[in-house]
Amino acid sequence: MQRRLTGSANDPLIRARYRRESRFKAYSITALFVAFAIIVAFFTDIISQGYSAFWRAEIEVTLDYNERAERIGRFAIPEDLREIVSRGAVRSIPLQIRNNPALAGTSRTEWVPVYSRIDQYLKGKEELPPALVRQVDELKAAGVIRTTFNWAFFTSGDSKLPELAGIFSAAVGSLLVLAVTLVFAFPIGVMSAIYLEEFAPDNKLTQAIEVNINNLAAVPSIIFGLLGLAVFINTFGVPRSSALVGGLTLGLMTLPIIIISTRAALRAVPDPIRLGAFAMGCSRWQVVRDHVLPLSLPGILTGTIIGLAQAMGETAPLIIVGMIAYIPEAPTSIFESATVLPAQVFTWASEPRKAFVEKTAAGIIVLLAILLTLNATAVFLRRKFERRW
Amino acid sequence: METEVKNTTSAGAATMAQKVETPPSERQTATPEVKMSASDLNLWYGDTQALHDINLDMYAREVTALIGPSGCGKSTFLRCLNRMNDLIPQVHIKGNVMLEGEDIYDPSVDVVQLRTFVGMVFQKPNPFPKSIYENIAYAPRLHGTGTSRSELDDLVESSLKRAGLWNEVADRLDTPGTELSGGQQQRLCIARAIAVNPEVILMDEPASALDPLATATVEELIHELKDNYTIVIVTHNLQQAARVAGYTAFFHMGRIVEVNDTDTLFTNPKEQRTEDYITGRFG
Numbered sequence: 001m002q003r004r005l006t007g008s009a010n011d012p013l014i015r016a017r018y019r020r021e022s023r024f025k026a027y028s029i030t031a032l033f034v035a036f037a038i039i040v041a042f043f044t045d046i047i048s049q050g051y052s053a054f055w056r057a058e059i060e061v062t063l064d065y066n067e068r069a070e071r072i073g074r075f076a077i078p079e080d081l082r083e084i085v086s087r088g089a090v091r092s093i094p095l096q097i098r099n100n101p102a103l104a105g106t107s108r109t110e111w112v113p114v115y116s117r118i119d120q121y122l123k124g125k126e127e128l129p130p131a132l133v134r135q136v137d138e139l140k141a142a143g144v145i146r147t148t149f150n151w152a153f154f155t156s157g158d159s160k161l162p163e164l165a166g167i168f169s170a171a172v173g174s175l176l177v178l179a180v181t182l183v184f185a186f187p188i189g190v191m192s193a194i195y196l197e198e199f200a201p202d203n204k205l206t207q208a209i210e211v212n213i214n215n216l217a218a219v220p221s222i223i224f225g226l227l228g229l230a231v232f233i234n235t236f237g238v239p240r241s242s243a244l245v246g247g248l249t250l251g252l253m254t255l256p257i258i259i260i261s262t263r264a265a266l267r268a269v270p271d272p273i274r275l276g277a278f279a280m281g282c283s284r285w286q287v288v289r290d291h292v293l294p295l296s297l298p299g300i301l302t303g304t305i306i307g308l309a310q311a312m313g314e315t316a317p318l319i320i321v322g323m324i325a326y327i328p329e330a331p332t333s334i335f336e337s338a339t340v341l342p343a344q345v346f347t348w349a350s351e352p353r354k355a356f357v358e359k360t361a362a363g364i365i366v367l368l369a370i371l372l373t374l375n376a377t378a379v380f381l382r383r384k385f386e387r388r389w
Numbered sequence: 390m391e392t393e394v395k396n397t398t399s400a401g402a403a404t405m406a407q408k409v410e411t412p413p414s415e416r417q418t419a420t421p422e423v424k425m426s427a428s429d430l431n432l433w434y435g436d437t438q439a440l441h442d443i444n445l446d447m448y449a450r451e452v453t454a455l456i457g458p459s460g461c462g463k464s465t466f467l468r469c470l471n472r473m474n475d476l477i478p479q480v481h482i483k484g485n486v487m488l489e490g491e492d493i494y495d496p497s498v499d500v501v502q503l504r505t506f507v508g509m510v511f512q513k514p515n516p517f518p519k520s521i522y523e524n525i526a527y528a529p530r531l532h533g534t535g536t537s538r539s540e541l542d543d544l545v546e547s548s549l550k551r552a553g554l555w556n557e558v559a560d561r562l563d564t565p566g567t568e569l570s571g572g573q574q575q576r577l578c579i580a581r582a583i584a585v586n587p588e589v590i591l592m593d594e595p596a597s598a599l600d601p602l603a604t605a606t607v608e609e610l611i612h613e614l615k616d617n618y619t620i621v622i623v624t625h626n627l628q629q630a631a632r633v634a635g636y637t638a639f640f641h642m643g644r645i646v647e648v649n650d651t652d653t654l655f656t657n658p659k660e661q662r663t664e665d666y667i668t669g670r671f672g
């Protein structure tokens with residue numbers, strides 16, 4: 001019997017085809033591996049640099065509210081520890097005494113943060129003079145210096161002292177900015193998309209609008225910052241650096257994203273649903289309200305969340321409208337000066353002091369965690385409500 | 390109304406088991422009453438003319454079948470009858486369609502109102518992704534014909550009974566309509582159309598997406614609905630036209646080639662093209 005199905009090993013044409021296939025496969029696997037390696041390297045680097053910022057060293061000191069401490073807080077600290085205790089921890093002592101005169105002349109023992117260079121030394125990131133090294137090592141061995149979770153990083157705002165700097169005010173700023181963005185861009189974006197997709201006639205004008213919206217989504221974000229500066233600050237007099245102007249500017253940027261994703265979500269609703277509703281005597285608005293919108297809502301929300309996540313990571317346009325300010329206290333309204341998480345990261349990154357390196361990385365970790373949570377929410381929403389028709 | 394519904398249902402239950410097929414010719418004794426009629430209807434998609442001088446009478450409480458090869462204009466014509474073509478931009482219509490003496494293309498006619506008189510069932514079952522109950526109660530609530538909960542309950546029950554679906558879904562009205570089988574979905578769509586209480590029901594190949602058993606059920610249903618509604622049905626299936634329709638119009642190239650009572654058209658066509666089509670020589 002002649003075997004016709006097993007001769008491929010000798011057929012040069014077939015072998016060449018297999019070779020090409022395996023070569024192509026090798027290229028794609030390499031590309032995937034490189035991409036994955038870059039991501040892993042990025043995360044490893046950021047996390048290894050940043051995780052230490054979530055801990056800080058504290059020292060147990062006896063605060064002596066003596067007469068000299070009423071004017072200069074440092075004098076409340078035992079002389080040999082003045083190099084070690086954070087200046088930030090003693091700054092408020094004169095004020096405490098003034099507010100509570102009963103404190104004067106008393107003393108009490110408290111855990112206070114240490115000076116950032118000592119903190120960095122304990123984390124193995126900075127060198128200290130040998131004498132100081134000896135003292136710190138002894139204190140640590142005696143249990144006077146301990147390491148605890150750095151809650152202050154999450155509960156306090158920016159500070160010129162790295163051991164006291166936190167992301168709270170920037171997080172509040174981001175929240176306010178996103179709220180303004182959402183309130184501004186969501187209704188306008190969704191309504192525009194509904195009009196364009198469900199009501200508008202297909203003519204030159206709507207086609208031109210459509211092309212322009214698509215182009216708008218590709219405009220570099222810094223241009224939106226300039227637009228926000230010109231329109232909101234110069235023309236309408238919105239306070240500079242405020243969450244309001246930042247939110248409106250990011251809203252301009254998010255608008256095309258929301259419009260495009262909403263239109264895609266509306267278009268994904270099968271036409272038979274619309275026809276069925278029309279055939280029952282629904283008006284166009286009833287078709288949209290009762291049938292199209294409920295089905296496309298998950299898609300609309302997904303697009304909006306992704307748009308917001310993008311806005312949240314945006315820095316360039318906010319720098320233009322002045323949201324890169326030094327904000328130690330969290331803003332309480334959208335009219336006050338504020339900063340946002342990525343801008344805070346930017347500020348810390350440009351600090352020369354070593355202790356801010358880990359703050360920068362920790363800020364990035366928090367920002368990434370929030371963005372990943374937002375994206376995961378979007379994916380979850382899409383999965384949960386996907387295609388039930 | 391209520392008793393009438395009950396009667397239909399009990400009759401429906403009886404016919405469900407043994408298929409009753411009355412030859413259409415035996416039923417046509419008196420002169421039938423014209424429910425809808427198209428006269429000199431022309432339709433263009435942009436510059437392409439899709440319908441040429443259509444003249445067709447559709448009789449009350451009768452089934453009129455529209456047959457013809459793909460692209461002959463039968464579905465386009467059907468959609469003229471409840472102005473669904475209005476939804477397609479570039480469609481341009483000349484001529485008129487009368488619903489009991491009223492021109493439905495008159496500028497004063499409200500399309501939303503027209504569609505409550507002329508309901509429609511589509512080729513692919515398209516229940517709303519809502520519960521079975523909501524599928525039916527939706528339109529009556531919208532049009533204000535059913536307002537109280539008990540009224541709606543009655544309406545849902547009677548519509549489902551007329552569509553022959555009540556026994557199958559009575560205990561699960563809260564489940565999504567989309568979870569029913571294809572044939573059940575189509576009957577749900579018919580029930581949904583009935584709930585608006587239309588006078589005419591248009592059906593665009595209502596059984597072409599269904600298996601033979603479900604098709605048989607839907608055909609029986611059409612047969613029963615005929616007693617109360619005027620039905621216009623587009624079908625590719627000639628046997629189906631022969632089974633359900635009293636009258637049949639043969640469309641070809643956007644024109645009506647021949648229209649007659651179904652028996653005559655199938656057994657004794659006057660036009661050569663009709664004969665060629667029904668004997669399977671083209672189309």
